[in-house]
Amino acid sequence: MTTIVDRIEAAIATTGTVVSDLGPALDAPSLCPGWTLRDELNHLVGGMRVFAAELSGTDAGGEHESDWLGHEPAAAYAAAATLDGEAWRRPDALSGTVRLGFGAMPAQMAALIHLTELVVHGADLAVSTGRTDRLDAEQCAYLLATMREMGMEAFRRPGMFGAELPCPEDAPAHERLLAFLGREVA
Template identity: 60%
Template sequence: MTGGIVRSVSPAQLTDPSPCAGWDVRGELNHLVGGMRVFAAELTGVPAGGDHHDDWLGDDHRAAFAIAYALDQAAWHQPNALDRTVQLSFGPMPAPAAALIHLTELLVHGADLAVVIGRPDLVDDDACDRLLTTMRGMDIEPFRRMGAFGPAQPTSVDTPPHRRLLAYLGRVGL
């Protein structure tokens, strides 16, 4: 899902504001690419080549995403990848829990980008709905206090699943 959305982002849209507070589209894409590179490094032991918040996009956001995605997929598909401990910014975490965080990053930021570029048709609403159900069953308040998510925003019954997910995580102005 997110790869198709990233391929649809035009260079002119990189400076558009993101629903993710404090970022424009380029900043959010950079976060995604950096995250994939860092997760791949954690799982493989091969240095990421930079820190999470470095400039990972260069001049071609699509190519940067494709390369990071390939590294990320290869890392997660290694034998015993889910038996490992992954070092995240807030401490070590079992790989299955880190995988859920990583999936959340990819789905949520992908949905953010789809909203910004006006391509909600590229969002996997079934996956967003399942993630929203999972997150509602968890205690995400510590993540809200850390600033990872904002306060939940109201939605109506006819709000599409990707927008309900974004609103639950504190995105405003949707």
């Protein structure tokens, strides 16, 4: 049986393969309106650091949107990935409440939000850099099915997700996921 923590760890690894060779592409525009790839990666790394701190009861060392990348973006991602993975493997990680910028929530729901961040931003980075070969179709398909079951209307607002865009049913899973969330893939 695959747990949400297993899925988080797999998404950390998948996105890590995309991040490992971003190089100078960081100044390119992201699929997220108004962001560069650097902005998006920084947001992702900041989120990983904040989740890890919240789960382990430590200080993240900055705010979610602080500059987490410095001059070594891939190293910053790797360091955050280690902390994040360790935090989610804590025996009590899925119990209790997790405080996020928009409020406290059950740890199970926070884990799903974190998985969404990892998979979606990883797909954004991969599409933007032409590295979709590094994505895991099962991760994207699982998240898309989960989001469809949950209902997403409350999250379709500026700064989160847009209205669903048309996408062929036989398109790759990452394209269907991103189109569902209002991202222009083509």
